Amino acid sequence: MAKARRGCSSSPSCVPIPRSSTSARCWPSACLRSPRAGASAVAPSCVDRSREFYRQVLGATVVRERQPAILQFHNSYIVINNEGGPTDDKPGVRAQAPPDPDSLSSALNVRVTDVRAVHEQWRSRGGQFLTEPKDHGVEIRCYLRDLDGYLIELGKGTGILAEMGHAQSG
Template identity: 50%
Template sequence: MATQKDLPAPSEGLILTHFITVRDVAASRRFYADVFGGEVVLEENPAIVKIANGWIIMNPGGGPTPDKPDISLSAPEPGDPVSSFLNVRVADIAAFYTDATAKGARFLTEPLDRRAELRCYLHDPDGHLIEVGQATGILEGILADRTASSEQHHRPVTEPGRDR
């Protein structure tokens, strides 16, 4: 049974959680617990997985409710435009990529060097987009050079623990 310290219920101030609408709660719960090393604190209604210093809350979609009239929730369909995504920051993106891939995560590309950061994307079981990034050049004041060629600044990063 989850304790209050495990749940997103602040005793003062606020905390930030991320709610996602899912088709299969069990599959999504496993994905976030396994790939991101999360702790399942509530199995269903809603499912809640604590990851690092945040929580992912998952529930199936549904129609309007009294507190959100005229709003329906549904998981994304293939080809839907993306208007927001989960952004996860890691200390070692190559190690995270290797571990997550071994656990079944399917990335759009391997991590790419964007000068300011190393970055890659993946989808969860329902198609929600997740960015995984490691701050690198931005820590030194280097921002991505939008005028430089993609070849020069978007190199794959493949060795765990690789320094810039």
Template identity: 55%
Template sequence: MVADQDGFPAPERGLVVTQFLTVRVVKVSREFYADIFGGRVVLEENPALVQVANTWIILNPGGGPTPDKPGVTLTAPEAGDPVSAFLNVRVADIAAFYAEARAKGAQFLTEPLDRGAELRCYLRDPDGYLIEIGQVTGLLHGITAEVSPRP
């Protein structure tokens, strides 16, 4: 079912980069990205496609190899899996985003912390994908090194 076909990422030239996430329950993940990040549902299922700001997130259940990806099995992360990639979201006001997302049920690993070059915090989506939320601060003033947290 198409929810908003006008927002489908199909460039007339060049390219568009989207993020594909293997999820356990498409509806739960689709609602998370639409609600927490103010996303616009472009496709509801098979796959779900949510436009979040200037990017698109594709949400689909896992599965085994196909002719175009032989030997590849897609699965959602399991609890405790090492992280090798994550979504990186930049916001204009991290305090406001943090408060609004928590009010909607988002569970953060920590509150926003000042890392010198930026303020940042992390949350996980319903499938356990890590999402960094950051607001650039010191980087705008030439501070590139991260500040070590105080014990």
């Protein structure tokens, strides 16, 4: 069963979200040239509410407030855009938050050096994890959901690169 979503600032059922004190800036051009930078995109039911979740709980830095909202997250970016579509570059495709948070079609995968420390930090900021970090031999991982039901995997490879025949760093 899908979880109920709180309203957005443009909705009559709005739950107020504290405004970010960061100023809106343009997409950093250095990010577009960096081979190590990547981006993940989400289409939540409320951009403002989703932006504040990623800022407050995960500690991402707001680079642009909206249309689309862009947050820097370590050496990557999270792009948060309105639900909607189709558009001329994706005809027939509608962007929307997951209708059923118990069905996985995509996940934000975050790799860190200390899963347990980050788990505790995000939990203390309001992140609600499905389980504590679990050791699966080649990796330690756990999952939480954002406010729209997108699944976020928090993990650390502990032997997966060695298993694949690659040198393991850090």
